[in-house]
Amino acid sequence: MLINKFKLLMLSLLLLTVALTFTAALNAASLKRVYTRVLTAEFNVVGVDTQMKIEKAVRFGKLLEKFIGLNQLLTSMQSRLPGLRDAMVVLPDGTPIYKEESTSNADLVGKSAAAHYLAVLQQTGKPAKNTEIVMETEDHIHLLFPIHDQQDDLSGIMVLRFAKTMIDRKVHQVLLEQAVVLAFTAAAAALILALCLWFSPEYDENGRLLQRHPYLSVIAILLAAQVFFSIHSVNLFRNENIAAVRQQALTQASLTAHDLEQKILSKGISIHRLKGIEKQFTDIIATNNDLESMQILAPDGKILNMADGHGSVAESTVAQLSAAAPGTDSLYAIDVTLRGKGNESAGQAGGYLRVNLSRSSINDRVKEVIYDGLTVVLLSLLFLLEMKFFLLYFMKKTGHQGDRHVIRIEPYAFARPAAFLFLFAWAMPLSFLPLKMQLLYQPMAGLSRDVVLGLPISAEMFCALFTALIAGGWTDRHGWHAPFITGILLSLTGCYLSAVAESGMAFIFFRGLTGLGYGLAWMAIQGFIFHNSNETNRALGYSMLVAGIFAGHICGTAVGAMLAERVGYDMVLRLSAGSMAASLAFALAFMNPYMKRPVVARSEQDFPLIDMVKLLCNRNFLAILFFSVVPFSICQVGLLYYAAPLYLREQGISQSSIGRVLMVYGLSVIFIAPLLSRLVDRSRKKSLFIVFGGIVGSFGLLSLYFVSGLAAVLVAVFSLGLSSSLAGPAQPALTLKIKLTQSVGTSRSMSIQRAADKLGQMAGPIFVGFLVASVGLEKSVAFTGLTFLIATVLFLLLFREQRDRS
Numbered sequence: 001m002l003i004n005k006f007k008l009l010m011l012s013l014l015l016l017t018v019a020l021t022f023t024a025a026l027n028a029a030s031l032k033r034v035y036t037r038v039l040t041a042e043f044n045v046v047g048v049d050t051q052m053k054i055e056k057a058v059r060f061g062k063l064l065e066k067f068i069g070l071n072q073l074l075t076s077m078q079s080r081l082p083g084l085r086d087a088m089v090v091l092p093d094g095t096p097i098y099k100e101e102s103t104s105n106a107d108l109v110g111k112s113a114a115a116h117y118l119a120v121l122q123q124t125g126k127p128a129k130n131t132e133i134v135m136e137t138e139d140h141i142h143l144l145f146p147i148h149d150q151q152d153d154l155s156g157i158m159v160l161r162f163a164k165t166m167i168d169r170k171v172h173q174v175l176l177e178q179a180v181v182l183a184f185t186a187a188a189a190a191l192i193l194a195l196c197l198w199f200s201p202e203y204d205e206n207g208r209l210l211q212r213h214p215y216l217s218v219i220a221i222l223l224a225a226q227v228f229f230s231i232h233s234v235n236l237f238r239n240e241n242i243a244a245v246r247q248q249a250l251t252q253a254s255l256t257a258h259d260l261e262q263k264i265l266s267k268g269i270s271i272h273r274l275k276g277i278e279k280q281f282t283d284i285i286a287t288n289n290d291l292e293s294m295q296i297l298a299p300d301g302k303i304l305n306m307a308d309g310h311g312s313v314a315e316s317t318v319a320q321l322s323a324a325a326p327g328t329d330s331l332y333a334i335d336v337t338l339r340g341k342g343n344e345s346a347g348q349a350g351g352y353l354r355v356n357l358s359r360s361s362i363n364d365r366v367k368e369v370i371y372d373g374l375t376v377v378l379l380s381l382l383f384l385l386e387m388k389f390f391l392l393y394f395m396k397k398t399g400h401q402g403d404r405h406v407i408r409i410e411p412y413a414f415a416r417p418a419a420f421l422f423l424f425a426w427a428m429p430l431s432f433l434p435l436k437m438q439l440l441y442q443p444m445a446g447l448s449r450d451v452v453l454g455l456p457i458s459a460e461m462f463c464a465l466f467t468a469l470i471a472g473g474w475t476d477r478h479g480w481h482a483p484f485i486t487g488i489l490l491s492l493t494g495c496y497l498s499a500v501a502e503s504g505m506a507f508i509f510f511r512g513l514t515g516l517g518y519g520l521a522w523m524a525i526q527g528f529i530f531h532n533s534n535e536t537n538r539a540l541g542y543s544m545l546v547a548g549i550f551a552g553h554i555c556g557t558a559v560g561a562m563l564a565e566r567v568g569y570d571m572v573l574r575l576s577a578g579s580m581a582a583s584l585a586f587a588l589a590f591m592n593p594y595m596k597r598p599v600v601a602r603s604e605q606d607f608p609l610i611d612m613v614k615l616l617c618n619r620n621f622l623a624i625l626f627f628s629v630v631p632f633s634i635c636q637v638g639l640l641y642y643a644a645p646l647y648l649r650e651q652g653i654s655q656s657s658i659g660r661v662l663m664v665y666g667l668s669v670i671f672i673a674p675l676l677s678r679l680v681d682r683s684r685k686k687s688l689f690i691v692f693g694g695i696v697g698s699f700g701l702l703s704l705y706f707v708s709g710l711a712a713v714l715v716a717v718f719s720l721g722l723s724s725s726l727a728g729p730a731q732p733a734l735t736l737k738i739k740l741t742q743s744v745g746t747s748r749s750m751s752i753q754r755a756a757d758k759l760g761q762m763a764g765p766i767f768v769g770f771l772v773a774s775v776g777l778e779k780s781v782a783f784t785g786l787t788f789l790i791a792t793v794l795f796l797l798l799f800r801e802q803r804d805r806s
Contacts, residue, residue, distance in 0.1 A: 009197060012218045013190050019380045020229050024178045026372050027233045028171050029566035031240055035167045038244040041288055042251045043143050044132050046080050047160050049255055051145040058147055064155045070098050085161045090114060092154045113159045117144050139164055181232050189225040219384050226380055230373035237369045245290045245357055249334050253355045257336040265340030271351040278307035285309040292358040298351055332357040372656055375558055382551045386420050411532035412541035414591045416548035419525050421586055423549050425579035426491060426518055427556030428572055430641050431659045433457055435649060436569045440504040448773035454642045454765025459508045460515035465758035467519030472751050475527035481595035484524035490517030492580040499573035532594055554666035561659020615740040620799055624735055625756040627795035628690050628727060631788045633760025635697060636720060638768035638784055640665060644713055647777045653710060661717055668721030677729040687801045689730040694792025697723030701785025704778050
């Protein structure tokens with residue numbers, strides 16, 4: 001028993017370490033984005049100041065090629081930007097005309113900068129004033145500043161370059177701090193968990209082995225450790241975020257204060273007589289979301305001038321504000337002393353420039369990290385629920401002679417973790433497939449752009465439909481393992497090639513390859529349950545499989561979305577391919593004893609062909625397929641994997657939040673479907689559950705016609721989950737009540753229903769895409785809901801439920 005407890009302890013610590021490391025990696029990636037954005041903004045502040053000085057001279061007729069003193073201007077930026085690697089000015093064709101002696105690869109950088117700026121002009125037109133134009137290479141980040149002449153024609157481009165190692169060093173320091181806390185958290189959890197397992201009872205008073213007690217201890221301790229580490233990560237991110245934003249704001253405030261002193265205050269103009277300064281403040285704030293307002297303060301602290309991103313703040317509003325004492329920085333405000341004529345060296349302040357940081361902008365980023373932390377905790381809980389299989393596996397040999405019972409694992413139980421691991425990997429890119437296609441878009445066969453964006457999903461589902469139809473016979477003849485292993489290898493290859501696809505057509509083809517593998521693996525794992533269960537436990541085996549599928553789907557979608565926001569779509573596709581190998585490794589390690597050809601052919605192999613024809617013409621069977629299964633699948637894939645990602649991205653929702661929205665569907669099915677399935681089993685009018693499900697789902701989609709935004713999409717996604725929970729259990733129950741399914745065969749009848757499901761999933765993105773091209777995203781979802789409602793009404797009119805005969 002000690003050996004089993006040790007195994008359980010090691011497995012728990014491995015899961016905890018993975019979860020904590022994932023949290024730390026997400027936090028570090030978020031900080032890297034903050035550091036990059038803040039450092040870029042800081043360089044942009046100084047760069048715009050120098051750009052305006054150069055452009056002012058050029059607009060007065062000075063030739064850029066003969067600009068005396070330009071080198072000194074470029075060199076002077078080094079003192080204000082310690083991290084500046086080099087600065088240069090190039091002509092519109094990329095030819096360098098001014099550069100520092102230390103500048104390397106100047107010709108290559110110049111040509112790349114000119115080409116990048118030309119691409120920006122072609123995509124978005126001439127950038128607005130102070131807009132950041134960023135060009136990234138493998139090792140450096142470049143900021144481009146166009147210089148225009150009197151006719152507003154491009155005379156040249158100033159290029160500032162800094163190394164990414166500046167950012168990497170800061171991230172490394174944060175990771176070291178988090179590594180210490182992670183090690184402490186894991187060690188403390190290990191100690192507490194070891195004590196709990198050591199002192200926990202092994203058997204009850206009747207000599208039966210206790211399973212729940214150690215399992216609950218593992219869940220409680222691991223979740224507590226994650227919550228502790230997440231709180232630390234959030235605090236660390238908040239502090240680092242504020243520090244980075246303050247440094248950027250200090251650079252902006254110092255530069256603005258220097259301009260005020262040189263151009264206005266040094267000429268004897270009183271700080272009380274500044275007019276029009278609010279316009280300059282508004283322009284600065286408009287290009288920096290981290291700044292809330294800027295103020296001019298008198299020496300006694302009275303607010304003289306104030307502006308925010310919308311313009312000058314009214315005097316009546318300013319009069320009601322009570323500013324903090326000048327010269328004493330608070331966490332969200334930075335003061336820079338202003339000195340005018342007569343007090344430059346007397347140590348007396350002529351006034352203050354105050355920059356107020358935007359609490360809402362900073363807090364929004366902190367909230368995103370909090371949401372990510374909570375998501376990881378929820379995903380870990382789902383992982384822990386799946387880990388129960390391993391707990392039983394490690395304890396299965398435990399037992400003593402006499403009345404102590406030995407735990408037995410039924411063969412069909414292996415299907416759940418195998419399905420979980422495969423669906424986890426497959427679902428990772430689901431939240432961004434149409435967004436990835438946007439980047440590769442090219443016109444195809446005269447189709448509208450909106451339809452083309454849905455083609456990767458449709459191709460994947462069409463190929464899954466094709467292989468799902470042939471996987472059943474393959475499984476019957478050669479065993480479940482052949483199509484399962486082949487499917488994983490095909491999906492793995494398709495995901496990896498999707499990451500390196502350089503055109504939209506190639507991306508569609510490789511997603512189709514992924515679908516071929518998905519259909520094979522999906523059907524093969526169901527065949528495993530059929531061949532390793534009997535009539536008394538087959539339903540339980542299928543319910544366990546469905547739980548594993550949805551848990552993997554939820555975890556994969558959320559993890560993929562969070563990673564995509566930080567490391568990009570292509571890296572997630574590569575990780576998806578790598579994760580599929582875990583499912584294959586599990587099957588080879590744990591399910592190898594069951595990899596054999598079926599000994600006895602299924603009795604359903606021989607059936608009258610006329611019965612199949614009659615079934616396909618059966619009124620009730622067709623009503624279930626074409627007015628329930630297919631319409632729901634169209635809505636499911638059309639909304640979840642096509643319309644929702646595109647719509648939420650248009651609304652400015654982050655990729656992580658898109659993943660969390662899609663999680664709502666799976667969570668609602670996991671927690672609601674088991675409760676409703678019991679009602680379906682006891683009900684004599686099972687068709688009513690399909691009708692109610694159709695009404696709920698269609699009304700949720702129709703709501704987007706009247707309201708919009710994130711909340712409306714959440715309602716639609718939840719309504720689809722509730723619709724699936726209502727109609728999902730009733731569909732197979734009603735199908736199997738049709739007499740013809742007995743002669744055709746249960747598994748073959750259900751295969752036809754699953755094929756209809758894949759048909760709807762294939763049609764979903766194309767159907768919604770055509771609607772988007774005609775009426776827009778919001779109305780297209782509403783019209784899809786209307787179609788679902790019409791199909792539900794037709795089902796109600798056509799279906800005639802047969803009474804149960806007992």
